[in-house]
Amino acid sequence: MEPAGLKQTDLHPALGEPELDSVRFLNEIMKRYPEAISFAPGAPHTAHLDDLDIGALLDTFRAHLREQRGLGPAAADRLLLEYGPSRGVINDLVAGALRLDHGIDVPDDAVVVTVGAQEAMVLVLRALFASAGDLLAVVNPCYVGMTGAARLLDIPLVPVDEADPPGTADGNGGDGMPDLDRLERACRDARASGRRIRALYVAPDFSNPSGVRLDLATRHRLLRLADQEDFFLLEDMAYGFTADPADELPTLKSMDEHGRVVCIGTFAKICLPGARVGFVVADQPVRGADGTTRPLADHLAALKGMVTVNTSPICQAVIGGMLLAAGGSMAAIGRERAATYRRNLALLLRALDEHVAPALGPEPPVTWNRPAGGFFVRCRLPVRADTALLDTCAAEHGVLWTPMSAFHVGPGGDREIRLSCSYLDPDEIGEGAARLAGFFRTLAAPDRAAPPG
Ligand SMILES: Cc1ncc(COP(=O)(O)O)c(C=O)c1O
Missing domain, CATH: 3.90.1150.10 (Aspartate Aminotransferase, domain 1)
Known part of the structure; x- marks a missing residue:
């Protein structure tokens, strides 16, 4: 046949x-x-990647499981070799690093360890975009991992153009910042047509592909706008670590007073891409029909159970070992x-x-x-x-x-x-x-x- x-x-x-x-x-x-x-x-x-000793990193993490979490050697091994919790096994280390490096103070259970930032994008979009009228605004041009994920999930995109940075300008003399007036108008237009901008995806520190970095005033304005127009900010932290230490700017999440920011990170650039380990921070409280409240991260972990079940504990252990060897700091790595x-x-x-x-x-x-x-x-x-x-x-x-x-x-x-x-x-x-x-x-x-x- x-x-x-x-x-x-x-x-x-x-x-x-x-x-x-x-x-x-x-x-x-x-x-x-x-x-x-x-x-x-x-x-x-x-x-x-050349000088990575994967065996030693795994040993470092195993020792941590024994000494800090009180697991016996057999239980520590099993944690790495069996199916694991959807939420992850290095959440405490990731939360600790975010606190230490960025002043992002969230409980461990607000973190889900994902298969790269890519999975985090899919989970966040699937969870937050509940109806056909929910639109995703993206700073344009935009990382294809996010626009591709949105298209796979049938989420309509609204571009918010970056102004031409100095040097590339075709004469308009822009500063590279996204056009937030346009975003504000897009929110109103969406509402007028019975839809809503549900979230804006933005990589504030050196975007891919433009290398643009949001200045502090733009970060403040974005947070105000998110409050005013009632949308979430999906902050991608992928390249923040490359900032000159003398010239660092606060992450949106560290400035987030009203739970507007869901932040997505990756260990691909800072550690190794082959581990496929990323994370999402989602501490927003979600009230259920029974009146109880759970963090958004709980729902992302439930979704993850249906996508990849869990991020490989062995890969998480390698990243965990790197974090431990660097005093718990991503910035140090x-x-x-x-x-x-x-x-x-x-x-x-x-x-x-x-x-x-x-x-x-x-x-x-x-x-x-x-x-x-x-x-x-x-x-x-x-x-x-x-x-x-x-x-x-x-x-x-x-x-x-x-x-x-x-x-x-x-x-x-x-x-x-x-x-x-x-x-x-x-x-x-x-x-x-x-x-x-x-x-x-x-x-x-x-x-x-x-x-x-
Ligand atoms: C903006 C941005 N976010 C995230 C990632 C990495 O994602 P992952 O952890 O899935 O490799 C990349 C990689 O190119 C990127 O450019």
């Missing part, structure tokens, strides 16, 4: 969306051009790593200044922003930056980047690229920028100038 055929149109429409294809596409093109220098992956540098990323970012910006700027002349057709942290630089081109151009660039110039359009909700970003500096060594960054300069020069040449698009 013929195998049953399916049309893509028979599948969930999200499967046709660019967010869901972007990772596959980048992996494929990196495989096709193995010699290319790739500014594409937002992965942590592998140097931080991140300190040395963050220095690598700040160095790489400074090198990339300097290399762009040295190689690219002189190649482009006094009115450069290519511009870029200057983030103060994170992994990414956002770059404007004079032509459409699509996958065909990426293919040409890889074949002719041996350098890869990420087209920005997949990060945009709605039209936009089609003349922008994202450059990531996290995965490269200093010499590769210099050589890669020189190759980019060669590529950008061809874009500036009059015979290459593409029609607006």
Whole structure:
């Protein structure tokens, strides 16, 4: 019998969306051009993985189970080897680290340990978005993990555009901050049409893909707006650890007086992505039909039982071991790593200044922003930056980047690229920028100038 055929149109429409294809596409093109220098992956540098002693980390966590939690050796082993609680087994360590590093003071049971930040996004969206009229606002351009999850769950998206940061501006002189007037209007428009903005997703510290960081006034205004318009803030903390220690800003969650912020974190960038460990902090009280109150985290843990059952206790133990070895502080783990990323970012910006700027002349057709942290630089081109151009660039110039359009909700970003500096060594960054300069020069040449698009 013929195998049953399916049309893509028979599948969930999200499967046709660019967010869901972007990772596959980048992996494929990196495989096709193995010699290319790739500014594409937002992965942590592998140097931080080389000296990990997984066995020793597991032993550290086992010792903690015995000494601090009073488990015997057999019970400690079983905790790692059996199914575990959906909520997690390192919640106390995560809550402790958040208290120590960020002044986020929540009980252990407000934390759910998830399979990466990605699962946390899915759980939070599923729990909070209860009706078809609930809309998710996102700072635009936006991390595809969040927009992709929303599309999978049939949650409509409302983009809140970032203003053009200085340096990339097409003349509007913005400051990179999201347009909160637009968000306020969107809340009112939604209400007028019988719907509501249920939450705004935002990564306040060095967003992916733009590298934008919210200033303190914008953080305050967001919290006020969330109160005024009655929505939640879904704060993504992924890149906060890369901030210069002399220039840290408080997280939204640490400023949250009225339970407006659900915060999502990952150990992927700061520890290791292969562990697939993240977390969500959801201390909002939820009153049940019987009048009893439980934290939102309880409901997320129940949902998690139906998604991944529990996060691998072995993987949690590795992360737990790292936290314990660092005195219970994520920031302490991140300190040395963050220095690598700040160095790489400074090198990339300097290399762009040295190689690219002189190649482009006094009115450069290519511009870029200057983030103060994170992994990414956002770059404007004079032509459409699509996958065909990426293919040409890889074949002719041996350098890869990420087209920005997949990060945009709605039209936009089609003349922008994202450059990531996290995965490269200093010499590769210099050589890669020189190759980019060669590529950008061809874009500036009059015979290459593409029609607006
Ligand atoms: C903004 C943002 N959040 C979260 C993550 C990481 O998620 P996970 O823990 O699922 O790897 C990434 C990774 O690229 C990211 O850029």
